[in-house]
Amino acid sequence: MTAPTTALVVIDVQNDFIPAGQLAVPGGDEIVPLINRLGRSFRHVILAQDWHPAGHASFASSHPDKQPFDLIQLPYGEQKLWPDHCIQGTQGAALHPALDLPHAQLIIRKGCNPDIDSYSAFMEADRQTPTGLTGYLKERGIDTVYMVGLALDFCVMFSALDARAAGFNALVVLDACRGIDIDGSMEAAIRRMQQAGVALIESSALDA
Ligand code: VGL
Numbered sequence: 001m002t003a004p005t006t007a008l009v010v011i012d013v014q015n016d017f018i019p020a021g022q023l024a025v026p027g028g029d030e031i032v033p034l035i036n037r038l039g040r041s042f043r044h045v046i047l048a049q050d051w052h053p054a055g056h057a058s059f060a061s062s063h064p065d066k067q068p069f070d071l072i073q074l075p076y077g078e079q080k081l082w083p084d085h086c087i088q089g090t091q092g093a094a095l096h097p098a099l100d101l102p103h104a105q106l107i108i109r110k111g112c113n114p115d116i117d118s119y120s121a122f123m124e125a126d127r128q129t130p131t132g133l134t135g136y137l138k139e140r141g142i143d144t145v146y147m148v149g150l151a152l153d154f155c156v157m158f159s160a161l162d163a164r165a166a167g168f169n170a171l172v173v174l175d176a177c178r179g180i181d182i183d184g185s186m187e188a189a190i191r192r193m194q195q196a197g198v199a200l201i202e203s204s205a206l207d208a
């Protein structure tokens with residue numbers, strides 16, 4: 001069992017992010033058994049769930065003449081556009097059926113504001129609106145967060161950066177993540193996380 005001051009945060013392991021989903025992350029389903037196993041050694045498990053209303057600002061379909069993966073300018077800054085995904089209440093937004101973490105106590109749903117995206121489980125893309133996760137973790141006396149899930153180069157990275165910014169020790173378990181990897185996003189994500197002091201580890205380091 002890891003220390004009671006540590007938590008596992010499982011990011012966006014949802015049907016739309018696994019192969020055959022609307023925004024498939026290659027190999028996204030391969031990490032589920034490992035996440036289930038890791039989860040057993042954490043007292044505190046938190047799930048993040050991408051949870052958009054239909055017509056969300058991050059969907060290419062919401063903008064005339066735009067395609068998925070185009071970049072646009074929104075009031076809070078640059079936004080990459082995605083295929084419609086993780087629409088509230090749909091099967092695509094549901095957690096992967098093989099995810100087996102019955103002791104998880106909190107599900108943080110994010111990206112719910114129709115006008116603002118939220119890759120991070122801590123803070124929306126306007127960088128102003130907290131999800132409440134920092135307060136939850138602090139109230140529970142947690143100082144260290146391990147992160148796993150999808151996608152390494154988007155939601156996992158931004159969650160890990162925000163965990164550091166909020167003063168937590170942050171570790172990303174690389175073999176329990178998969179990335180989208182567009183336009184060099186994977187390499188850039190690894191570099192940004194290293195620069196921010198996020199520890200990049202393998203799950204074998206947790207078995208010790
Ligand atoms: C994600 C793109 C759009 C993710 C969510 O979970 O990494 N990526 N929405």
Ligand code: ZN
Pocket residue numbers: 050052058085086111
């Ligand atoms: Zn999304």
